[in-house]
Amino acid sequence: MNGIHDIGGKHGFGPVVPEPNEPPFHAPWEGRMHGIAVTCQVTGVNSTPEQRTTIENMPPSLYLSTGYYEKWLYAYEKLLNDKGVVTTEELDTRVREQASMQMVAHPDMPTNPSDYAKKLYGVLYGGTPHDRPIDRPAKFKPGDRVKAKNINPLAHTRLPSFTKGKLGVVEVYHGAHCHHEALATGRGEVPEHLYAVKFTGDELWGEDGRPTDAVYVDLFENYLDPA
């Protein structure tokens, strides 16, 4: 969908304001929320693209007025309820039951970790590669001229709006990676060729862009036509 998250190139959001000496997490719940998201994905409850899709479907005013990890909590409350894993009613009841409990800040590494903690540690430091074999050759190679399709599906897509209909040149072939659209809709791993496509500043922004500057966008092959 081309919702509020599809924000590249939009004016009016003000300057970028860095925070000096920023901690990884600004409150204990942010770290726990990050952990909950990773753990749900490692256990197979949901995929990263499902998390992203849920956030993209937030009402735009809510998307812009909530903090980063608030969006994650929103996503997991909704995803887990929709999947019947943790219902909203169960969660509301548990919130009331635990009203007086405190959250521990800055936990130590467990001295005698559970098997599951060992597994999560292994995934964190091992990673989950996204490249897969594919049974058809790549249509494009570096140097080929391409045009980003003008498509506007309601479903999840990783084609940013500012590239739609624009002419570019394939800069890098990344190999075949699992397509986010399939993962977002529970269709599993569907490999698709992936490229970094170079769009010049003037192609993207007209006379307000510089022809010598460029934006390179990682795009799946089905987003591209030859040009």
Add this chain to the structure above:
Amino acid sequence: MSDHDHDHDHHDHAHAHEWRPPTEIEARVRALESLLVEKNITTHDAIDTLVNAFENDLGPMHGARVVAKAWIDPDYRKRLEIDGTSAIAELGYRGLQTEHVKAVFNTAEDHHIWVCTLCSCYPWTLLGIPPVWFKSAPYRAKVVSDPRGVMADFGYKVSEAVKVHVWDTSAEQRYLVIPVRPANTDDLTEEQLAELVTRDSMIGTTGALSREEWEARK
């Protein structure tokens, strides 16, 4: 610890599917974790492990080691150019969101900077948790059309003649900027050179610290 209020008993259950105000957020996250533990989806110590790793192990000092090595070791730099993921793994850095990394090299003529316009993709196990500005609307909106304006927000400027290359990490490929090695650093050790390499210089919103800036910080 959080200073959030805990005002849980005033829920309006007529609106069970509406989003709750932030004052409740810590209670809701704790409740969610406890339910996921009871349902055998996770364990508290697994989440402790993850939070501890992000707070104490993972961070930009890992990426800084990659940059410093690329500055002093031409063979390593070559390997980093050809296959960023493998060259980074040589130093022991791999893991979630660092499975596919391309290094892009700044020169006197070219400046690179990366963003995730659609969400917040970032090489966690190479650079740690992304800063809030990286994940927020102003950066994601502005950097693709006005990268020089973003650099100005960071107090950084590249010459008009320099070409600016913005990489939008819209799939699962990640990027790492190798900034230009600052002048007058021939006598510095690899460890000292790594101290010149800031997180922002590996995203590309700034360059590495100058020798003077580095000495002023010590």
